[in-house]
Amino acid sequence: MTALEPFLFADFLGTATWLWLVFIAVVISLLAFDLGVLHRDNREIGVRESLLLSAGYITAGLLFGVWVFFQKGGDASMDYLTGFLIEKSLSMDNVFLMAMIFSFLAIPRQYQHKVLFWGIMGVLVLRAIMIGLGAALIHEFSWILYVFGAFLFFTGVKMLFSKLDDEPDLQNNALVNFLRKRLRVTDNLHGERFFVRQDDGNGRSVLWVTPLFLALILIECADLMFAIDSVPAIFAITQDPFIVYTSNIFAILGLRALYFALAALIHRFAYLKYALALVLVFIGAKIFLVGIIGKIPAVVSLSVTLSLLIGGVLVSLYKTREQQPGKS
Secondary structure, three states: OOOOOOHHEEOOEEHHHHHHHHHHHHHHHHHHHHHHOOOOOOOOOOHHHHHHHHHHHHHHHHHHHHHHHHHHEEEEHHHHHHHHHHHHHHHHHHHHHHHHHHHOOOHHHHHHHHHHHHHHHHHHHHHHHHHHHHHHHHHHHOOHHHHHHHHHHHHHHHHOOOOOOOOHHHHHOOOHHHHHHHHHHHOOOOOOOOOEEEEOOOEEEEEEHHHHHHHHHHHHHHHHHHHHHHHHHHHOOOOOOOHHHHHHHHHHHHHHHHHHOOOOOOOHHOOOOHHHHHHHHHHHHHHHHHHOOOOOOOOHHHHHHHHHHHHHHHHEHHHHOOOOOOOO
């Protein structure tokens, strides 16, 4: 044990290595239990199971926030919870886009879980790279925070004035067309397989990708697009890489579980994007206000964020109380 102490207590990105190891162990355990015990076979996940699984992930994320409180203090815990809330809420738009991708590529519900699982694995790596780059940039160029703040502010303003029914056109999407031209994509699914070997029309057996793999690529790209908003948003709250990464990952872990319940109910949260827009405007402005009124307490940031999001949910539920799925 003595020989391990220097390694376990060594500083890694501002946090003791053993804290990172605990986080990694918790994430691996959750994923192993989810895939290895609960979902060994490809099957359709019902709304009730989706809500229960999502509740489990949310509980795990909140308990981790309590653990952060005892390890890093109250402000760090508040920053973690604020980041967790923002990432969870921004993920709502991601759920909508994932539903569109699955519908566009005609992916049956029993295979969607596999795509989302491997999508989460990719997110773990992509977010680590993006957060690592962000932390390095802020360390070397502290003024980059003002760039993040301006970006978030104007992104929020743009969202406020966007139309409620704005939707991406996947049929004419440049990325979709690029992938279909560059990859051999089969016309039909081949069970749960991402790759198959079949004839290329010239008598040669070559590797093709299935629509399932195309869905995985599009979902990874969608997350990358949403990360451009969410990662700067959390860096605007705290520059602690541990808090930024853990709050991101715990929020995303439950996204796959929540998808199966929200995909059918996403129309009920139509007005939440305006609350998110106000959150982004607030966080962006907060960076510039620090030089005028000083650092805004973490509890204030959490309270404002939570109030705006709750308000967005309540307004959405009220405004859409008589709507049916698919209608706006």
